[in-house]
Amino acid sequence: MxxxxxxxxxxxxxxxxxxxxxxxxxxxxxxxxxxxxxxxxxxxxxxxxxxxxxxxxxxxxxxxxxxxxxxxxxxxxxxxxxxxxxxxxxxxxxxxxxxxxxxxxxxxxxxxxxxxxxxxxxxxxxxxxxxxxxxxxxxxxxxxxxxxxxxxxxxxxxxxxxxxxxxxxxxxxxxxxxxxxxxxxxxxxxxxxxxxxxxxxxxxxxxxxxxxxxxxxxxxxQLGVFWLYVDIIGKPAHAGYMTTGLNPVEIGLQIVDTLKELEHEWNLPENRHPDYLELEHPINFNLGQIHAGDWNSSVPSVCTLGLRLSCYPDISIEEAKAIVTKRIRDVEARSNDPDVKVNIRHEGFNAPxxxxxxxxxxxxxxxxxxxxxxxxxxxxxxxxxxxxxxxxxxxxxxxxxxxxxxxxxxxxxxxxxxxxxxxxxxxxxxxxxxxxxxxxxxxx
Ligand SMILES: [Zn+2]
Missing domain, CATH: 3.40.630.10 (Zn peptidases)
Structure with a gap:
């Protein structure tokens, strides 16, 4: 040409x-x-x-x-x-x-x-x-x-x-x-x-x-991508009396589980954007970082998750974040303990x-x-x-x-x-x- x-x-x-x-x-x-x-x-x-x-x-x-x-x-x-x-x-x-x-x-x-x-x-x-x-x-x-x-x-x-x-x-x-x-x-x-x-x-x-x-x-x-940091504050205690404390890592793992369920839902064929029907697993929620604790014989006080999440191009990042936030808050509510606190921080990608x-x-x-x-x-x-x-x-x-x-x-x-x-x-x-x-x- x-x-x-x-x-x-x-x-x-x-x-x-x-x-x-x-x-x-x-x-x-x-x-x-x-x-x-x-x-x-x-x-x-x-x-x-x-x-x-x-x-x-x-x-x-x-x-x-x-x-x-x-x-x-x-x-x-x-x-x-x-x-x-x-x-x-x-x-x-x-x-x-x-x-x-x-x-x-x-x-x-x-x-x-x-x-x-x-x-x-x-x-x-x-x-x-x-x-x-x-x-x-x-x-x-x-x-x-x-x-x-x-x-x-x-x-x-x-x-x-x-x-x-x-x-x-x-x-x-x-x-x-x-x-x-x-x-x-x-x-x-x-x-x-x-x-x-x-x-x-x-x-x-x-x-x-x-x-x-x-x-x-x-x-x-391309997909929308956003990062989240989730800080879970638990209740530290001596491991010998562990049940008097509350382990934030365990709450963190429940948060990961609930987000993995959402990831599965968004990957179901009926929920996909048409450009992503052919791909094996387009939506990936990645637990990229987890930091917690400082002593084997102590229940940790804080657990921080670093997550990369994605969504289809036909929903906004704000909508996707609202859905994700609701799932995380549901886990927090289920823990049913006033000492548990979950902070969600938005740092990094906010990319529609x-x-x-x-x-x-x-x-x-x-x-x-x-x-x-x-x-x-x-x-x-x-x-x-x-x-x-x-x-x-x-x-x-x-x-x-x-x-x-x-x-x-x-x-x-x-x-x-x-x-x-x-x-x-x-x-x-x-x-x-x-x-x-x-x-x-x-x-x-
Ligand atoms: Zn690159």
Whole structure:
């Protein structure tokens, strides 16, 4: 497919030519990703990864703008999530390639810099931040989710340049923090973009792609996700006289049981959203943390549960929280003891579900680029998690999806990403940029 926005005297490249250009960048991709993975950018500590991405962008001649996370300015927004970490001077980055002609349509590539905790390092074959390559896979926390995707976007841009051309429209590269617990990094970026658009300082991007590890599929819908912390205050006592106390862990386990019943109900076929009928177990209520007690011979005084819950995109987070809260309060009431207190805290994700229109022009062009590289149409996938795509859809109503490489063990031990898949995805993204943005010769 040719794009009318391509400068008339600039010939476009076929799949073979672009693929060849991408293949020659495999050493660049491996080195960049390996060094990126070696930076342990856990939530609250993303800045070294942001600095590294700034360096990668500078190597491509692109200057980054820093968009600081400022909770005070985000608090009033509907997509705001109560933070888990202090702002601490942390920032997102946005670098924009600006063409000579600006005749084409723009695109923003968004990717998150934060990675989730690793668990005990000894449980990894060679530690969680090795960035090593074994049998065609690159290993480490964040390799798949999602530093590989960020590297793919940079390599796609670099591949076009190696052919003597560049996109004939703005191309934004956006590295964000806090995707894994609040989404407030992208919220800050989208908020800054919206303000700049309204004051005519900036035009909106015409499309947004997020190269999350979607296993080479296009994302058509995502669930609502919210976090809860539940503090149960019991009555401590000597274990020898245990029945005079009240163990909050036991109440906590009853709360988990009642929420598991609700999870089961929401997974019943008759209660499902139509986009989730085919999946085995779309709604997942995860007990991610439990903390309680400090002595084997004492009934604990406090038990804290850290939960991640999800809901279909046709109910609001407020509705879902109200249902969940009622179930928790019922357990508290059943305990029938005035000393038991249950506090529910809302920290972290407050992320409504949403659907993405894959029939918009950029998404059709992306699917076509995939078809030309893979020889078949991409699958459209219903995601059982959340992504930052919600901010672009709900706040800016810009065409957006996630599309990225094949990864394994994300959030687990020995997370890794397929280098062959990175090459395929990079080829698709380079073709997409050529078709969507158009191309023009590199400046002399
Ligand atoms: Zn991710």
């Amino acid at each position: 040719q794009d009318s926005s391509t400068t008339p005297d600039t010939p476009t490249f076929d799949v073979a030519k672009i693929s060849e250009a991408v293949q020659s960048l495999i050493p660049y991709m491996i080195k960049s990703l390996s060094d990126f993975v070696a930076i342990a950018s856990l939530p609250g500590n993303e800045t070294p990864a942001a600095e590294y991405m700034e360096q990668l962008l500078a190597d491509l001649g692109l200057q980054s703008e820093r968009i600081h996370l400022n909770t005070e300015t985000l608090k009033g927004l509907p997509l705001f999530s109560p933070p888990c970490c202090p702002d601490g001077g942390r920032y997102n980055i946005l670098a924009t390639h600006k063409p000579k002609s600006a005749s084409g349509r723009s695109v923003l590539f968004n990717g998150h810099l934060d990675v989730v905790p690793t668990g005990p390092h000894d449980f990894w074959t060679n530690g969680p931040f090795s960035g090593e390559v074994r049998d065609g896979w690159l290993y480490g926390r964040g390799a798949g989710d999602m530093k590989a995707g960020i590297v793919c976007t940079l390599a796609a841009f670099k591949a076009l340049r190696s052919l003597g051309v560049q996109p004939a429209a703005n191309v934004g590269f956006n590295g964000v923090l806090e995707e894994e617990n609040t989404g407030n990094g992208t919220l800050a970026v989208v908020s800054a973009l919206r303000n700049a658009i309204s004051t005519a300082k900036l035009t909106a991007f015409d499309a947004v792609l997020i190269p999350e590890p979607t296993q080479e599929t296009l994302q058509k819908v 579900g949403c659907e993405f229109d894959l029939t918009t022009p950029p998404m059709l062009l992306l699917a076509d680029a995939h078809l030309r590289v893979f020889g078949q149409e991409p699958a459209a996938r219903s995601m059982t998690a959340t992504t930052d795509a919600r901010h672009f859809k709900i706040m800016l109503d810009v065409p957006v999806t996630c599309y990225g490489p094949e990864a394994s063990n994300i959030h687990g031990f020995d997370e890794c990403v397929s280098i062959a898949s990175m090459v395929r995805v990079t080829t698709v993204l380079a073709l997409f940029m050529q078709d969507w943005c158009g191309i023009e010769p590199l400046p002399a």
